[in-house]
Amino acid sequence: MDTYYYPMLWLLIAVLAIGIMAVGSGIGLYGKRLSEEPQFQRQFLALRRLRLILWSLVVLLIAGGLLTWSVERDTKRQAYQQLKADILAKYDKNTVWMAPDWSIAAQDPNYELIAYGKELIANTNDYFGDNGIVRPHSINAQNCQNCHLDAGTKPFGNNYSGVVANYPKVRARSGTLETIPKRVNDCFQRSLNGQPLDTTSREMEAIVAYIQWLAMGVPKGEKPKGVGLAPLPYLDRPADPARGKIVFESKCVSCHGSDGQGLPMPGAFDRRYPPLWGEMSFNQAAGLFRLTRFASYVKANMPLGASYENPQLTDEEAWDVAAFVESKPRPENPFIKEDWPDISKKPIDHPFGPYVDSFPETQHKYGPFAPIADFYASKGK
Ligand code: HEC
Numbered sequence: 001m002d003t004y005y006y007p008m009l010w011l012l013i014a015v016l017a018i019g020i021m022a023v024g025s026g027i028g029l030y031g032k033r034l035s036e037e038p039q040f041q042r043q044f045l046a047l048r049r050l051r052l053i054l055w056s057l058v059v060l061l062i063a064g065g066l067l068t069w070s071v072e073r074d075t076k077r078q079a080y081q082q083l084k085a086d087i088l089a090k091y092d093k094n095t096v097w098m099a100p101d102w103s104i105a106a107q108d109p110n111y112e113l114i115a116y117g118k119e120l121i122a123n124t125n126d127y128f129g130d131n132g133i134v135r136p137h138s139i140n141a142q143n144c145q146n147c148h149l150d151a152g153t154k155p156f157g158n159n160y161s162g163v164v165a166n167y168p169k170v171r172a173r174s175g176t177l178e179t180i181p182k183r184v185n186d187c188f189q190r191s192l193n194g195q196p197l198d199t200t201s202r203e204m205e206a207i208v209a210y211i212q213w214l215a216m217g218v219p220k221g222e223k224p225k226g227v228g229l230a231p232l233p234y235l236d237r238p239a240d241p242a243r244g245k246i247v248f249e250s251k252c253v254s255c256h257g258s259d260g261q262g263l264p265m266p267g268a269f270d271r272r273y274p275p276l277w278g279e280m281s282f283n284q285a286a287g288l289f290r291l292t293r294f295a296s297y298v299k300a301n302m303p304l305g306a307s308y309e310n311p312q313l314t315d316e317e318a319w320d321v322a323a324f325v326e327s328k329p330r331p332e333n334p335f336i337k338e339d340w341p342d343i344s345k346k347p348i349d350h351p352f353g354p355y356v357d358s359f360p361e362t363q364h365k366y367g368p369f370a371p372i373a374d375f376y377a378s379k380g381k
Pocket residue numbers: 121124142143144145146147148158159160161162163183184187188191192207228229282286287288293
């Protein structure tokens with residue numbers, strides 16, 4: 001609809017309203033004089049008719065306006081549904097997944113909720129951290145985006161493209177069927193070392209709505225190329241914290257600090273680079289505590305600016321710096337008794353026994369992983 005339609009409509013209605021008032025006062029005037037001067041009967045009736053016509057015009061204009069508005073809204077919704085269907089139709093498992101263009105989100109009837117979800121993922125700490133405006137002191141100082149880069153859209157940057165297509169699913173870690181909210185809360189309790197969200201809260205609804213919006217182009221059951229983290233080839237030796245320290249000192253301290261606690265971000269008030277160990281970091285039950293997860297994350301994403309196509313570390317550097325960071329203290333595993341109820345399903349780099357294999361915990365923590373992987377492969381796991 002062109003830009004003048006609604007303003008013109010309002011103007012017309014305003015003019016008619018003035019007309020109705022003018023006619024109304026005329027009717028009042030004639031009405032008073034009617035008893036003494038009955039010759040005004042005709043004018044009086046004509047004015048009343050005129051007022052009726054003006055009112056009918058107003059009603060017609062409003063009805064017409066409402067009709068165009070609803071037709072317009074339906075057409076827009078249909079166009080948006082079509083756009084979503086096109087994105088789904090274009091899905092190609094052989095090309096690296098890309099998030100839908102954020103600018104189209106504004107057309108979504110759920111836009112406000114989706115945008116709030118994106119904001120919560122990017123700036124989680126502002127809502128739940130020490131000065132959090134929704135629920136203060138209920139997480140460490142981190143944001144989901146610290147690990148799910150670019151609000152969960154970066155290829156091999158731990159993006160959310162596979163979530164909607166693959167949840168709910170049975171996860172070996174909990175041994176239960178997990179829904180998206182349950183999975184989100186896993187990260188609240190482990191990666192953010194904090195309190196879970198009420199699954200019916202507006203915040204949880206928003207996070208789920210955003211993740212669903214993001215993954216609209218992925219068919220059920222698919223694992224898009226670029227989802228999650230890219231696996232890194234195993235080393236044939238244990239990853240080495242001593243060598244990793246050297247990598248850390250040359251390539252990480254400028255942002256994460258020599259004490260690993262993160263430095264203030266230049267030019268960004270009250271923002272810091274995330275801490276990598278200690279009380280404010282993820283706990284030992286978090287996915288990133290597993291060496292393969294950490295090394296894969298770092299290889300494709302760190303130092304900041306690195307990507308899967310343009311990594312800045314060799315595989316060895318990634319494994320060793322992972323070993324260095326994971327050798328440092330962090331909050332303990334609060335779920336050690338509940339996780340992996342079937343111990344034969346533990347991932348090879350889960351550093352807490354007991355296991356069904358006979359490799360020691362240190363090898364499960366630092367590798368070499370190939371012998372462990374071979375052991376399970378030969379068992380047909
Ligand atoms: C310290 C890093 C870190 C932080 C912070 C973090 N996560 Fe995660 N998250 C991970 C890792 C690691 C995985 C598992 C990746 C894997 O196993 O490949 C994961 C997995 C997920 C998954 C499942 C992805 C999939 O494809 O199965 C969801 C959903 C998720 N996180 C949501 C969140 C939300 C929401 C937040 C913030 C409230 C958050 N995460 C904060 C590290 C983090």
